[in-house]
Amino acid sequence: MDQQILSSAKAWASNSYFDEESRNEIQTLIDNNDEKELTERFYKNLEFGTGGMRSIRGAGLNRINHYTVRKASQALCNEVIRVGKEKNKDVLKIAISYDSRIWSRELAEEAACVFAGNGVHAYIYERLNPVALLSFSVRHHDADAGVMVTASHNPPEYNGFKVYWSDGAQVTPPNDKNIINNYNSIEDFSTIKFLPLEEAQKAGLIHWVGTDVEDKYYEAILSKVVNPQLCKEKGNDLKIVYTPIHGTGLIPCTRALKDMGMENVLVVEEQAQPDGTFPTVSSPNPENPSALKMAVDLMNQENGDIVMGSDPDTDRLGVALKHNGEVVYINGNQIGILMLHYVISTLKANGQLPTNPYFVKTIVTTPLQEKIASHFGVETENTLTGFKWICGLMNKIETEQPERNFIFGTEESFGYLPNEFVRDKDGVHSVTLMAEIALHYKTQGLNLVEALDKIYEEFGFSNETLLNLVYQGKEGAEKIGRIMELFRSMNTGTFAGLEVDYLEDYQAQKAVSFTSDKTWKLDLPQSNVLGFNFENGDKIYLRPSGTEPKIKFYIMIQENEGSLEEKKKKAMAKTDEILNFIKEQADKA
Template sequence: MASKTTLEKAKEWAQNSYFSPESRAEISALIEANNQKEIDERFYKDLEFGTGGMRSIRGQGINRINIYTIRKATQALCLEVLAQKSANPSICISYDSRIWSFELAKVAAEVMAGNGVKAYIYKHLNPVALLSFAVRSHKSMAGVMVTASHNPPEYNGYKVFWSDGAQVTPPNDQNIINNYYGITDFTTIKTMGFDEAVKAGMISWIDDSVEESYYKAILSKSINPQICKDNGGKLKVIYTPIHGAGLVPCSRALADLGFTNVHVVPEQAKPDGNFPTVKSPNPENPSALKMAVDLMEKLGGDIVMGSDPDTDRLGVAIKVDGKIHYLTGNQIGILKLHYMLSEMKQKGNLDGENYVVKSVVTTPLLDTIAKKFGVEIYNTLTGFKWICGKMNELEKTAPQKRFVFATEESFGYLCHNFARDKDGVSSVSQMAEVALFYKLKGMNLLDALDKIYEEFGFSREDLLSLDYFGIEGQEKISRIMTNFRNFSDNTILGHKLVQIKDYSKGIEGLPKSNVLGFFFENGNQVYLRPSGTEPKIKFYIMIQEREGTLSNKKINAEIKATQFLDYFKAASERA
């Protein structure tokens, strides 16, 4: 039987009474307008359910985020949960400030209840870390975070966690994916009305005590709590949640630690899924922190910190000698790890059983720092699902080992073991602690970085991110990876190439992943990786400079990084 065309699929949607009148009308309008391009985008495939969940533009159709694709994803998750034969299965749910997030969270709860799985849902929006913490607190089988993280406003998504509080990993992730694609009829999905399920005890609001326990837990991980309590008011903090879920939890965490001189960007304080003041609510981008930087200059602040909608990322800016500096994700990780290890060593809290986890595309300078402190460091695939998967593995196989810190270059950090995902809330409070520590020594964060570079060597990291949208974009990204997978030259820009690692072959004990690593004789590294959640391909440039003064190292590294960026961009455009 011939496969259906996208237009046929669209007509079926428009005529199916299962879908709401509004949903059918949206698709009918596309058909009437003969908008074939948009029909193709919405119906050429089922919305992809990846190893961590799904993320897409909101809208009607099988390749969009809507209540129907959320129902389908939740049914798939419930089937895997029920397969575990737990006596009283439950799933925790949280959501951020994005458009439809609360509605989609309730839809997910209705499907859970319909399948006999109890749903615990937060009364108000909360970050990723509090979802992970709730899963562990309730001893639930799984968790769901309704979010599209830092994507543009038109996106939303669905992130799946397992019973350990980490994003779901094999074999459960693949089982859920198989379940998802096995659902071909939306009418087979089981649901129970929200109010009915609440009355039946199948949906419950998460108690406030869970949040209180979380705040106490992260406060206990402060390295120098007394310094913060005594001097917290001396650091003027500018914070922005960028219209996301971070205002209440980050303000609370800072206050608990003793930071009383905190100023929130008023125009960005209120949760708003339209993110009206930014092009994209991503604190990795300087433009998203502009209003906070303006407030810092107006008030004479010491540090700007910003978090994304689901508050799992941290961006930082400071002003030094009249110039604004936006720290990279790697630099923030370097500052945090060095602070933790140097202070722990001074207090006698390092004993050879401590460990750190990072992704392979995160600066190798962290490896150098950890090893010099006698701390073991593990490298994983990109993403905190793999980082926390390693934490969970070590918890079982080497319980004597103690977790210290985890990071990836994309502005994600975890400085405690109470949750199993990157935590922007504790990252904000810890960054304030680091900044205060150095301010009391008469140093800013650039001074601190230079001191680290002098001791451990200089490393510069740059990211080239190229967007390729839609069907054509997917094909383009595939061609780029194929071209570099078949790369046969011995050098790039005069740098002798000593090895190409193809992680799709499952090397170094890691799961197979569509990642390439280029390793050069002089220590430089370049990684290529298509994004798993966005229509883009990323190139991670890592330059190591070992000769000359620190000033010369910085200049030489910048030149080489720029050359690499230009080279890979041009090669990608030709693909």
């Protein structure tokens, strides 16, 4: 066994700062000479990435636990205090929320106690709440930062720590880099400031956030209903099947639907209550059809119109429905297309589209949305993958170009923001908006698949496919690095036999044309992302995931010639060829 790893493990097992259970967990691994597990837990410190950290729960330096969360909380506090001094702020505040995962409440309280130990006021929800309500709380309380304890849609053994800044969005440069540096500089856990919960409450440094703040959020959601009259008059004509998949969504989503007049909602009872073991699914990810199986079964039994499911922290939305007797799962790009088209076309038709409207999407989200937006006079802003960049750009525009009006934010991975008072994916508002859209089309005798086809007929067909290649642990991380370098070295101007127009390398922050001798600078922040852009408008992007042990390939095919059926067949055939090519190349790396 690597002696450095063994030494780190023994240091943990013998350190009286850690509780007995944590020490014994590591000592047992040492006694059993479990080299593989000790390596995974101690070959590095758990990395604090640009948005926070996420990992399997357990004792050790490379695991999420009470102590690594304390370390992250101290790192955040140090940056909040530094900025607070620059602004001469007397009272510093950090808002906290947490999901249904194992340890989420406890880790949220650990964070609050570290904040209190540093003299920073913690505003923590009395009950678990979604990401959107954390962002809303940051802004409502005029807080200096926020923390969401969640691992989003990861398997049950995971938890995580997401960091937000004073604007309510996930932290971005330079604050994220400063927090990372703070985190990496803490070598001795005992130096972390910590005030036990009872003492912190007596000192007035812990504030429990109740339903009054939640009510203000629901009022704001209600104000954004696009066609309130339709929902009030015909809301119960739509039979909705909803599942929170054991997460935070039950109360928020059913409350928001009821407020807008949509009470014909069937909840999957077996998945209604929060449960961090997620006993009815292999993974609580509404992107996966398997996670929506019980909801689909209920739809079939009760003749429901639409299935909607949200993940544990209710920032993602999955959708399913029946079409020609078959169950169809709408992908993240398609949901975004439906939402964007409905919002801007309805506002435009009603004369309610504001001046200088714009929407934000990521570079790996379907270009078809740009065509739709342009048709209705809405400008498109593209940014890097992730809502931290969507909302970061939104905040920048709000500050520097206040005359522009935000309409919508979307990414392909089932995340949407239809409002300006939250600064992250809002799964609650996404549920209400998708219900409104389904009702709108039902009154026209259409389901969502038929509605999509209408959009494709007008704007052209797009087919988006996401390929995830998973490589676990230290060896997996090295494999992902080799795959990225293999594709980065493909500078011949062809990809899977297709002619490449230009290659974007966001790590080098430049693009290179293969049809001319031109190169140009990419204005977006540096990131390990490659983009192959083809002469016919097709695009392929690849990047390592920032939160999971996988590399992602985003394949976006555009077809504009022939009938809709012919366009679909050509797109599928081309996608299959590209998928086979990518897998062959990845195997070589």
